[in-house]
Amino acid sequence: MRQLLSALSYFSIFFAPFLFPIIVWIVARDRYIEGHAKRALFSHIFPFIAAIPLIYFFVTAQSVASAFGFVILFFIIYGLSFVYNVFKGIQVLREYA
Template sequence: MVTRYTQSEKILSALSYFSVFFAPVIFPVVVWILADKPVSTHAKKSLLFHLLPYILIVISSVILGTTGSVTNQFLYVILMI
């Protein structure tokens, strides 16, 4: 089954993904809450893609911090970048 999107649905879906440049968390959340089903699905996916790097940074810093394998602070900063 082929789903046809209107022009406004296409624009809102695209803006949800491109909002990483101007409002990476706020815009997808607002679109997710206010929009209908196809657009809200894209907003939810874009929110996940925007938050995933931050979640991975926190997880990797916890792993690196608890293992004690990185003793040089400069090397730790390079790994985080």
């Protein structure tokens, strides 16, 4: 059950990216589950935190090409976060298998 809740915190990027890890983090009484829920929540929020300076640079961009580059950079960061969550979810499920 520990692995399942921890893995679902990471896999929630598919169905409830912020809500599910917060609920698990608040409700869980096990430090193992809480730790994974915190990491999953941060990995879901990180791309949007990284987008704040990217939005600033996008707005102040001097050309369309540089603005397009910032959009691409955001999608790369989000994509890496997405892959990280899937990888960690699988890793947690395989820990005790």
